[in-house]
Amino acid sequence: MPDNNALLLDNQLCFALYSTSLAMTQMYKPLLEPLGLTYPQYLVLLILWEQDGIGLKDIGERLGQKSGALTPVIKRMEQEGLIDRTRQLHDERSLNVRLTPKGRQLKSEAMKINQCLLEACGIPTRELIDMRDKITTLRNNLLKHQPK
Template identity: 60%
Template sequence: MAKPSDNPLALDNQLCFALYSTSLAMTQMYKELLAPVGLTYPQYTIMMILWENDGVQLKHIADRLGQKSGSLTPVIKRMETDGLIQRVRGKEDDRSLSIELTAVGKKLRQKCLKINQCIVEACDLPVHDLADLRDNLNKLKENLAQ
């Protein structure tokens, strides 16, 4: 049997598989950490956007996540039902809809800071290495999108 390093089609030699399997492991870790605060990973990503800049359009959220607005609508509706966010019609243009945090959604930020620290610790890499990895992955994403 050939060593994986000798076989260009060996699964362990594939960047795509390294990214895929790492993404699965990361998402699973988030799932376990987010369950006690009542968030799914997609909801958490939306909350991070709103904690960064509250009161944004759904299109802004979709663009930041690289998704279509329509695919986020069920998640947004669920978050509204759960009391985390509210959809607010524009005063000047009632077709305009902004997504805003409720008091409950704002308060949840504190608990999620602890989750972020758990992820950093679980990665067991120096913070500067994690920042370099993130930057390299973002650059790779930009290159692939061209």
């Protein structure tokens, strides 16, 4: 006899990850709003705070997105004075993205956001780090099995 519980929505790992991702993203919205940032912009800033002056393609790879999908986010960030875009010398088709002083200045505010999120999770930091590492391993294993 088949296990009827196997297909219950609440028993699906994919749904647990999906709904948690939605809840996490929604948690960021009111924290980022006072800074004038959207969640995708925040992710781009995290990358640039780590490694400034990298290619748009590199940012896309880090986020698991095609650079074309990032173009509207990057253009808006440039219009808001957070970043500058320049053509790469060796390849006119490629863009480098660099933080402006305004973009660098937001980093200190982001530390407060991170602390609010940690508190909202209600799980000890060490457990959150372990969970993140397991989810990262899961993602990497799934990416290995995706069709090319």
